Amino acid sequence: MICTDKNCFSPETVRRLAVYLQNFERLIKNGVDVVSSGQISKLLNVSPEQFRKDLSYFGEFGKRGVGYQTESLVYELKKILGLNQAWQVALVGVGRLGCALLNSQDFSELNVRITAAFDSDKKNIDKTVNGIHIHDIINFKKIIKQKKIRICVISVPLDHAQAVTDLAVESGIEAILNFAPVILNVPENIHVSNMDIYCELERLIFFLNK
Amino acid sequence: MICTDKNCFSPETVRRLAVYLQNFERLIKNGVDVVSSGQISKLLNVSPEQFRKDLSYFGEFGKRGVGYQTESLVYELKKILGLNQAWQVALVGVGRLGCALLNSQDFSELNVRITAAFDSDKKNIDKTVNGIHIHDIINFKKIIKQKKIRICVISVPLDHAQAVTDLAVESGIEAILNFAPVILNVPENIHVSNMDIYCELERLIFFLNK
């Protein structure tokens, strides 16, 4: 539960806002000017009330009798999520997954970008992947401080994940996106998000199994 | 909310069960025989009550005054999640991410395995990645039926994700793990789990931004 001056909203609201943003951006590309919460509902499997309520925590963005203007909602959602400024992201671990993540970035108007990569393997250090320089992990703290980076993606093998996390925390990183299958130990002011493919597959299997 | 004969539990419970399993397996490797819910709580950032209640929906697995035997809890968790049998998984899209996923599998005692990969690019078809044959997507339905595969990972580019999903559904796939940044349209009996790195990064940014 997250509280502002007047209202309290669920952490799930934030997750959905990012989905709304993504899909409104696509709607603009498809030439859609205006959509109603009902149409969004069908598109995103979210109830229309949910959609309206999620937005209502941050202001009034629709027009009664009409719906939501895609252009202006994208602008507002970016502002809500903090995406009206550029965010640099660091990545540690340029193995296959790390490499895939570095390459997944196109050069469009993204305001969230991996701009520094780190590895401990001499074979990778000082190479470039998709235009991003791979630094020696030895220099992590220095570069993070220099570039004022606050977010770090961890894509190292399981047994290095906690050590990298400790280094990240010590270097001033405030948010971690973790791909290693382990619950990281961090101070409580650090935000962590885990992406674990096997946990997700197991979750799906649970539902198949009934 | 998921209901059995007597109790109803949250979908989050299932997600946590997979995390418990993962971590109890590690505890065994580290030579730990018995742990209490209090110890687990510190390890996994889950309240001890939460942990006990999550398990209580499925039976009594601890010993009062003592705690939980790691070996037997792993056995029980696997049974609960349906992992006491082997599950084959298909993967569509052997790009960088797909390749990383195929290579992430070691040859240990995993009972969830990607056993068939598919692509539409002639350059990839009939190659082998980490021992897994890459089939022409043309043969998807045939092979899925043949191997009786029920789960599919989608790691194709955004603009192909819905077409692949439609093919998967038509082929009898019942659960999809989707890496494409799009909400897939599926019949309501199909389970979908989305892994979207940019949504996750945006969620983290929201919290940094306050």
Next chain:
DNA sequence: ATAACTTTGTTAATTATTTCACAAAATATA
């Protein structure tokens, strides 16, 4: 200009999830 329709924003009601509190069971100690 008026009436009929649409769609938002929001309070209240409902439903879902977590936490609390404590009895029951097991162990350790004296």
Next chain:
DNA sequence: TATATTTTGTGAAATAATTAACAAAGTTAT
């Protein structure tokens, strides 16, 4: 053996999140 201590399992209470209901605002049709 009796008492103190630990820890589980669970119904009840508290908290959180979603859904329902509807007034308010805008649009369309006549």
